[in-house]
Amino acid sequence: MNAKVSLTRKAVVLLSGGLDSATVLAMARQQGYACHALSVDYGQRHRVELEAAVRVARALGAVEQKTVRIDLAAFGGSALTDDSIAVPTQGVQKDGIPVTYVPARNTIMLALALAWAEVLEAQDLFFGANAVDYSGYPDCRPEYMRAFERMANLATKAAVEGHRLILHTPIIAMSKAVIIGEGLNLGVDYSLTVSCYQADAKARACGVCDACRLRRAGFEAAGVPDPTRYVPRRA
Amino acid sequence: MNAKVSLTRKAVVLLSGGLDSATVLAMARQQGYACHALSVDYGQRHRVELEAAVRVARALGAVEQKTVRIDLAAFGGSALTDDSIAVPTQGVQKDGIPVTYVPARNTIMLALALAWAEVLEAQDLFFGANAVDYSGYPDCRPEYMRAFERMANLATKAAVEGHRLILHTPIIAMSKAVIIGEGLNLGVDYSLTVSCYQADAKARACGVCDACRLRRAGFEAAGVPDPTRYVPRRA
Secondary structure (H helix, E strand, O other): OOOOOOOOOEEEEEOOOOHHHHHHHHHHHHOOOEEEEEEEEOOOOOOHHHHHHHHHHHHOOOOEEEEEEEOHHHOOOOOOOOOOOOOOOOOOOOOOOOOOOOOOHHHHHHHHHHHHHHHHOOOEEEOOOOOOOOOOOHHHOHHHHHHHHHHHHHHOHHHHOOOOOEEEOOOOOOOHHHHHHHHHHOOOOHHHOOOOOOOOOOOOEOOOOHHHHHHHHHHHHHOOOOOOOEOOOOO | OOOOOOOOOEEEEEOOOOHHHHHHHHHHHHOOOEEEEEEEEOOOOOOHHHHHHHHHHHHOOOOEEEEEEEOHHHOOOOOOOOOOOOOOOOOOOOOOOOOOOOOOHHHHHHHHHHHHHHHHOOOEEEOOOOOOOOOOOHHHOHHHHHHHHHHHHHHOHHHHOOOOOEEEOOOOOOOHHHHHHHHHHOOOOHHHOOOOOOOOOOOOEOOOOHHHHHHHHHHHHHOOOOOOOEOOOOO
16 A cells, blocks of 8 residues: 555645546545645636536545636637637647647646645645647746746745645656556546537537547557547538 | 837736836836736735726826736635735734735736736736835745746747746835835826725725835835825824
């Protein structure tokens, strides 16, 4: 049996409702943390993801789940928040930064997680960033995570008082197939999760956006059935 | 005459509607920046400050002003957002971190400014943090600002493409009296600004909270009349 930290040790876990963050929540629970799941409604198109976050938090035994709303669409600049920019469906972009990148999104979400952690007196943040599949996103890289953690340890009352904050990014270097394998071992029900950038109101995935392609390829590579419900394609 | 940067050089200026950030906006304008003023409605008690921000932005020639709403009160933990914690009125606390500290507030506000800067393709952020009057706030210290800037330069598409972001904190080491002197030289009308943590609906200051005490002492030390409108005190 693994050594587990005390159940009174609290963690804030960023939970989008997608595959990656669900896996990270399961990992944090497995390590014995009392998990406070934070979802951020930043005006994203894929709002059914937020409904998925509520279901995933419950299924994986989070202590509580909060959704904080912030209107990043006011700034524009991303296909995920700006209706005038189309979500690409022609295959995963190989070079450069995708139009689905949301400016400073991870910095904002981590800042909110930091605020909640300070109020909860939690010293652990869990974040499902991935530098493999999302290699085009600057704020998914390990060097960014280290710089955020360093800044966070200068930012808060808790840090000033010597309670060091740790930013855990357990899947940052894992392939999608490995993430899925880890999650299945921990009992994650991926049919509850939504990854699609433009899922319909019934939480059915489009099957053609970058997020769908990465997810489907992950299940194929893991050699397990894909439980995702897809929108029926027209003939 | 000062060398000025081109007017096409954009800056995002965090503008609370208080004395400090109004002065910083005037400084950024004086340096020739086209200023995009960002105010953050984080559920603070002193909401008239946000109305002041709109007036100050107009008076000081900002290109535009946006107010972004985010519900930090959902987390609680500060006298400024949590109705169950009273704003202190018995004089400025000498030691430790005041209850008016809002967890991770500056990190969240700077993250939002970073997002807007990226969309605008601005490389300059101006922030009226002050490490003298607010020495108890960890996220007002110069070492925190440097860590945020470093993180920001790893976070964004612009930074990855080589456009370095600069976080300007021109008043961080100034006393309130010096800030007021600088602002008056630049034509700031301080009667438009609201600093009070619990101003009334007519934007009249309480005169007894920490922010009022620091502000009033600043005008006294600067040797200039205090234009603040105070709530009449009961006999």
